Amino acid sequence: MxxxxxxxxxxxxxxxxxxxxxxxxxxxxxxxxxxxxxxxxxxxxxxxxxxxxxxxxxxxxxxxxxxxxxxxxxxxxxxxxxxxxxxxxxxxxxxxxxxxxxxxxxxxxxxxxxxxxxxxxxxxxxxxxxxxxxxxxxLRPRTVPSELADLTDRERSVLACMAEGLSNRGIARALLISEAAVEKHVTATFRKLGLAQLTDGHRRVQAVLRYLAAQGP
The missing domain is CATH 3.40.50.2300 (Response regulator)
Structure with missing residues:
Protein backbone atom coordinates (compact mmCIF):
# COMPACT_ATOMS: atom_id res chain seq x y z
CA MET A 1 0.00 0.00 0.00
CA LEU A 139 -25.36 15.31 13.12
CA ARG A 140 -26.16 17.94 15.75
CA PRO A 141 -29.46 19.69 14.95
CA ARG A 142 -28.93 23.34 14.17
CA THR A 143 -31.68 25.93 14.39
CA VAL A 144 -31.16 28.63 11.80
CA PRO A 145 -32.99 31.94 12.32
CA SER A 146 -35.55 32.49 9.55
CA GLU A 147 -33.89 35.81 8.66
CA LEU A 148 -30.71 33.92 7.73
CA ALA A 149 -32.29 30.79 6.27
CA ASP A 150 -31.32 31.65 2.69
CA LEU A 151 -27.63 31.80 3.57
CA THR A 152 -25.38 28.78 3.29
CA ASP A 153 -23.47 27.51 6.33
CA ARG A 154 -20.30 29.13 5.02
CA GLU A 155 -22.05 32.45 4.39
CA ARG A 156 -23.37 32.41 7.95
CA SER A 157 -19.85 31.70 9.24
CA VAL A 158 -18.51 34.65 7.24
CA LEU A 159 -21.29 36.87 8.57
CA ALA A 160 -20.52 35.79 12.14
CA CYS A 161 -16.90 36.81 11.60
CA MET A 162 -18.05 40.15 10.21
CA ALA A 163 -20.07 40.64 13.41
CA GLU A 164 -16.84 40.13 15.36
CA GLY A 165 -15.35 43.05 13.45
CA LEU A 166 -12.99 41.00 11.26
CA SER A 167 -11.84 42.33 7.90
CA ASN A 168 -11.98 40.11 4.83
CA ARG A 169 -8.35 39.18 5.45
CA GLY A 170 -9.15 38.35 9.08
CA ILE A 171 -12.12 36.25 8.03
CA ALA A 172 -9.95 34.35 5.54
CA ARG A 173 -7.47 33.53 8.28
CA ALA A 174 -10.15 32.54 10.77
CA LEU A 175 -11.98 30.22 8.36
CA LEU A 176 -8.90 29.00 6.49
CA ILE A 177 -10.19 30.12 3.10
CA SER A 178 -8.84 32.55 0.52
CA GLU A 179 -9.69 36.25 0.51
CA ALA A 180 -11.26 35.74 -2.91
CA ALA A 181 -13.58 33.12 -1.40
CA VAL A 182 -14.47 35.51 1.42
CA GLU A 183 -15.34 38.25 -1.07
CA LYS A 184 -17.56 35.81 -2.97
CA HIS A 185 -19.41 34.80 0.20
CA VAL A 186 -19.76 38.41 1.36
CA THR A 187 -21.21 39.47 -2.00
CA ALA A 188 -23.66 36.56 -1.96
CA THR A 189 -24.66 37.42 1.61
CA PHE A 190 -25.36 41.05 0.73
CA ARG A 191 -27.46 39.94 -2.23
CA LYS A 192 -29.50 37.42 -0.25
CA LEU A 193 -30.12 39.95 2.52
CA GLY A 194 -31.31 42.53 -0.01
CA LEU A 195 -28.40 44.89 0.60
CA ALA A 196 -26.80 44.84 -2.84
CA GLN A 197 -27.72 48.44 -3.68
CA LEU A 198 -26.13 50.03 -0.58
CA THR A 199 -22.55 51.30 -0.31
CA ASP A 200 -20.02 48.74 0.86
CA GLY A 201 -19.50 50.15 4.35
CA HIS A 202 -23.23 50.54 4.91
CA ARG A 203 -23.87 47.01 3.65
CA ARG A 204 -21.47 45.53 6.22
CA VAL A 205 -23.09 47.46 9.05
CA GLN A 206 -26.61 46.51 7.98
CA ALA A 207 -25.64 42.86 7.48
CA VAL A 208 -24.11 42.69 10.96
CA LEU A 209 -27.15 44.37 12.51
CA ARG A 210 -29.44 41.81 10.86
CA TYR A 211 -27.21 38.97 12.05
CA LEU A 212 -27.22 40.24 15.65
CA ALA A 213 -30.99 40.82 15.57
CA ALA A 214 -31.52 37.26 14.31
CA GLN A 215 -29.60 35.82 17.27
CA GLY A 216 -32.26 37.13 19.65
CA PRO A 217 -31.71 38.40 23.21
Missing amino acids: RIAVGEDDVLLREGVTRVLLGAGLDVVASTGDATKLLAMTLAFRPDVVVVDVRMPPHHGDDGLRTAIEVRKRLPATGVVLLTQYCEPEFAIDLIGDRPQGVGYLLKERVGDVDDFAAAVKRVAHGGSALDPEVVTRM
Whole structure:
Protein backbone atom coordinates (compact mmCIF):
# COMPACT_ATOMS: atom_id res chain seq x y z
CA MET A 1 0.00 0.00 0.00
CA ARG A 2 1.48 3.32 -1.12
CA ILE A 3 1.01 6.56 0.81
CA ALA A 4 1.75 10.26 0.21
CA VAL A 5 2.09 12.58 3.21
CA GLY A 6 1.50 16.34 3.23
CA GLU A 7 2.32 18.17 6.48
CA ASP A 8 4.31 21.39 6.92
CA ASP A 9 5.37 20.62 10.50
CA VAL A 10 8.60 18.69 9.91
CA LEU A 11 8.51 16.76 13.18
CA LEU A 12 4.90 15.71 12.71
CA ARG A 13 5.51 14.79 9.08
CA GLU A 14 8.43 12.59 10.09
CA GLY A 15 6.37 11.08 12.91
CA VAL A 16 3.46 10.22 10.61
CA THR A 17 5.87 8.77 8.07
CA ARG A 18 7.53 6.55 10.70
CA VAL A 19 4.16 5.32 11.97
CA LEU A 20 3.07 4.39 8.47
CA LEU A 21 6.37 2.71 7.65
CA GLY A 22 6.19 0.81 10.94
CA ALA A 23 2.75 -0.44 9.91
CA GLY A 24 4.22 -1.90 6.75
CA LEU A 25 3.04 0.83 4.41
CA ASP A 26 5.18 2.39 1.70
CA VAL A 27 5.50 6.20 1.91
CA VAL A 28 6.26 7.18 -1.69
CA ALA A 29 6.04 10.97 -1.27
CA SER A 30 6.39 13.43 1.60
CA THR A 31 6.30 17.24 1.51
CA GLY A 32 5.27 20.33 3.46
CA ASP A 33 3.79 22.17 0.47
CA ALA A 34 0.28 21.54 -0.87
CA THR A 35 1.17 22.39 -4.48
CA LYS A 36 4.10 19.96 -4.43
CA LEU A 37 1.91 17.34 -2.79
CA LEU A 38 -0.60 17.50 -5.64
CA ALA A 39 2.19 17.19 -8.22
CA MET A 40 3.75 14.24 -6.37
CA THR A 41 0.38 12.54 -5.98
CA LEU A 42 -0.40 12.83 -9.67
CA ALA A 43 3.07 11.47 -10.48
CA PHE A 44 3.19 8.55 -8.00
CA ARG A 45 -0.56 7.78 -7.78
CA PRO A 46 -0.54 6.44 -4.20
CA ASP A 47 -3.38 4.50 -2.63
CA VAL A 48 -3.92 7.16 0.05
CA VAL A 49 -2.92 10.79 0.63
CA VAL A 50 -2.59 11.92 4.26
CA VAL A 51 -2.71 15.72 4.35
CA ASP A 52 -3.12 18.64 6.75
CA VAL A 53 -5.73 21.33 6.02
CA ARG A 54 -3.54 24.37 6.59
CA MET A 55 -0.35 24.28 4.54
CA PRO A 56 1.92 26.41 2.38
CA PRO A 57 2.12 28.00 -0.09
CA HIS A 58 -0.69 30.27 1.14
CA HIS A 59 -1.13 28.87 4.66
CA GLY A 60 -4.90 28.80 4.22
CA ASP A 61 -6.99 25.78 3.29
CA ASP A 62 -4.40 24.71 0.69
CA GLY A 63 -4.31 21.15 1.98
CA LEU A 64 -8.07 20.79 1.84
CA ARG A 65 -8.20 22.15 -1.70
CA THR A 66 -5.44 19.74 -2.73
CA ALA A 67 -7.36 16.86 -1.15
CA ILE A 68 -10.52 17.80 -3.05
CA GLU A 69 -8.52 18.07 -6.28
CA VAL A 70 -7.00 14.63 -5.70
CA ARG A 71 -10.50 13.23 -5.23
CA LYS A 72 -11.57 14.74 -8.55
CA ARG A 73 -8.55 13.71 -10.59
CA LEU A 74 -7.71 10.38 -8.97
CA PRO A 75 -11.02 8.81 -7.84
CA ALA A 76 -9.29 5.59 -6.81
CA THR A 77 -6.99 7.39 -4.35
CA GLY A 78 -8.20 7.71 -0.77
CA VAL A 79 -7.71 10.94 1.18
CA VAL A 80 -7.23 11.39 4.93
CA LEU A 81 -7.32 14.91 6.39
CA LEU A 82 -5.17 14.95 9.53
CA THR A 83 -5.84 18.29 11.17
CA GLN A 84 -6.25 20.22 14.42
CA TYR A 85 -9.46 21.85 13.20
CA CYS A 86 -12.80 20.23 13.99
CA GLU A 87 -14.75 21.76 11.11
CA PRO A 88 -17.62 19.62 9.80
CA GLU A 89 -17.78 21.83 6.69
CA PHE A 90 -14.28 20.68 5.74
CA ALA A 91 -15.43 17.06 5.94
CA ILE A 92 -18.58 17.82 3.96
CA ASP A 93 -16.58 19.65 1.27
CA LEU A 94 -14.18 16.71 1.04
CA ILE A 95 -16.85 14.01 0.97
CA GLY A 96 -18.97 15.73 -1.67
CA ASP A 97 -21.30 13.16 -3.20
CA ARG A 98 -18.86 10.26 -2.75
CA PRO A 99 -18.29 9.10 0.85
CA GLN A 100 -15.98 6.25 -0.10
CA GLY A 101 -12.26 6.58 0.55
CA VAL A 102 -12.37 9.57 2.94
CA GLY A 103 -10.90 10.17 6.38
CA TYR A 104 -11.05 13.19 8.71
CA LEU A 105 -8.97 12.74 11.86
CA LEU A 106 -8.04 15.24 14.55
CA LYS A 107 -4.33 15.37 15.37
CA GLU A 108 -4.95 15.65 19.11
CA ARG A 109 -6.79 12.33 19.11
CA VAL A 110 -4.44 10.30 16.96
CA GLY A 111 -2.59 8.88 19.94
CA ASP A 112 -2.92 5.21 19.09
CA VAL A 113 -0.61 4.48 16.18
CA ASP A 114 -2.31 1.16 15.49
CA ASP A 115 -5.71 2.86 15.19
CA PHE A 116 -4.25 5.53 12.93
CA ALA A 117 -2.61 3.00 10.63
CA ALA A 118 -5.83 0.97 10.57
CA ALA A 119 -7.81 4.08 9.61
CA VAL A 120 -5.44 4.82 6.72
CA LYS A 121 -5.75 1.24 5.50
CA ARG A 122 -9.54 1.39 5.78
CA VAL A 123 -9.65 4.53 3.63
CA ALA A 124 -7.31 2.89 1.09
CA HIS A 125 -9.84 0.09 0.69
CA GLY A 126 -12.71 2.49 0.04
CA GLY A 127 -13.93 2.84 3.62
CA SER A 128 -14.20 5.95 5.75
CA ALA A 129 -12.60 7.16 8.97
CA LEU A 130 -14.25 10.17 10.60
CA ASP A 131 -13.34 11.54 14.02
CA PRO A 132 -16.28 11.04 16.43
CA GLU A 133 -16.34 14.75 17.35
CA VAL A 134 -16.69 15.71 13.69
CA VAL A 135 -19.52 13.22 13.23
CA THR A 136 -21.27 14.53 16.35
CA ARG A 137 -21.12 18.10 15.08
CA MET A 138 -22.31 17.04 11.62
CA LEU A 139 -25.36 15.31 13.12
CA ARG A 140 -26.16 17.94 15.75
CA PRO A 141 -29.46 19.69 14.95
CA ARG A 142 -28.93 23.34 14.17
CA THR A 143 -31.68 25.93 14.39
CA VAL A 144 -31.16 28.63 11.80
CA PRO A 145 -32.99 31.94 12.32
CA SER A 146 -35.55 32.49 9.55
CA GLU A 147 -33.89 35.81 8.66
CA LEU A 148 -30.71 33.92 7.73
CA ALA A 149 -32.29 30.79 6.27
CA ASP A 150 -31.32 31.65 2.69
CA LEU A 151 -27.63 31.80 3.57
CA THR A 152 -25.38 28.78 3.29
CA ASP A 153 -23.47 27.51 6.33
CA ARG A 154 -20.30 29.13 5.02
CA GLU A 155 -22.05 32.45 4.39
CA ARG A 156 -23.37 32.41 7.95
CA SER A 157 -19.85 31.70 9.24
CA VAL A 158 -18.51 34.65 7.24
CA LEU A 159 -21.29 36.87 8.57
CA ALA A 160 -20.52 35.79 12.14
CA CYS A 161 -16.90 36.81 11.60
CA MET A 162 -18.05 40.15 10.21
CA ALA A 163 -20.07 40.64 13.41
CA GLU A 164 -16.84 40.13 15.36
CA GLY A 165 -15.35 43.05 13.45
CA LEU A 166 -12.99 41.00 11.26
CA SER A 167 -11.84 42.33 7.90
CA ASN A 168 -11.98 40.11 4.83
CA ARG A 169 -8.35 39.18 5.45
CA GLY A 170 -9.15 38.35 9.08
CA ILE A 171 -12.12 36.25 8.03
CA ALA A 172 -9.95 34.35 5.54
CA ARG A 173 -7.47 33.53 8.28
CA ALA A 174 -10.15 32.54 10.77
CA LEU A 175 -11.98 30.22 8.36
CA LEU A 176 -8.90 29.00 6.49
CA ILE A 177 -10.19 30.12 3.10
CA SER A 178 -8.84 32.55 0.52
CA GLU A 179 -9.69 36.25 0.51
CA ALA A 180 -11.26 35.74 -2.91
CA ALA A 181 -13.58 33.12 -1.40
CA VAL A 182 -14.47 35.51 1.42
CA GLU A 183 -15.34 38.25 -1.07
CA LYS A 184 -17.56 35.81 -2.97
CA HIS A 185 -19.41 34.80 0.20
CA VAL A 186 -19.76 38.41 1.36
CA THR A 187 -21.21 39.47 -2.00
CA ALA A 188 -23.66 36.56 -1.96
CA THR A 189 -24.66 37.42 1.61
CA PHE A 190 -25.36 41.05 0.73
CA ARG A 191 -27.46 39.94 -2.23
CA LYS A 192 -29.50 37.42 -0.25
CA LEU A 193 -30.12 39.95 2.52
CA GLY A 194 -31.31 42.53 -0.01
CA LEU A 195 -28.40 44.89 0.60
CA ALA A 196 -26.80 44.84 -2.84
CA GLN A 197 -27.72 48.44 -3.68
CA LEU A 198 -26.13 50.03 -0.58
CA THR A 199 -22.55 51.30 -0.31
CA ASP A 200 -20.02 48.74 0.86
CA GLY A 201 -19.50 50.15 4.35
CA HIS A 202 -23.23 50.54 4.91
CA ARG A 203 -23.87 47.01 3.65
CA ARG A 204 -21.47 45.53 6.22
CA VAL A 205 -23.09 47.46 9.05
CA GLN A 206 -26.61 46.51 7.98
CA ALA A 207 -25.64 42.86 7.48
CA VAL A 208 -24.11 42.69 10.96
CA LEU A 209 -27.15 44.37 12.51
CA ARG A 210 -29.44 41.81 10.86
CA TYR A 211 -27.21 38.97 12.05
CA LEU A 212 -27.22 40.24 15.65
CA ALA A 213 -30.99 40.82 15.57
CA ALA A 214 -31.52 37.26 14.31
CA GLN A 215 -29.60 35.82 17.27
CA GLY A 216 -32.26 37.13 19.65
CA PRO A 217 -31.71 38.40 23.21
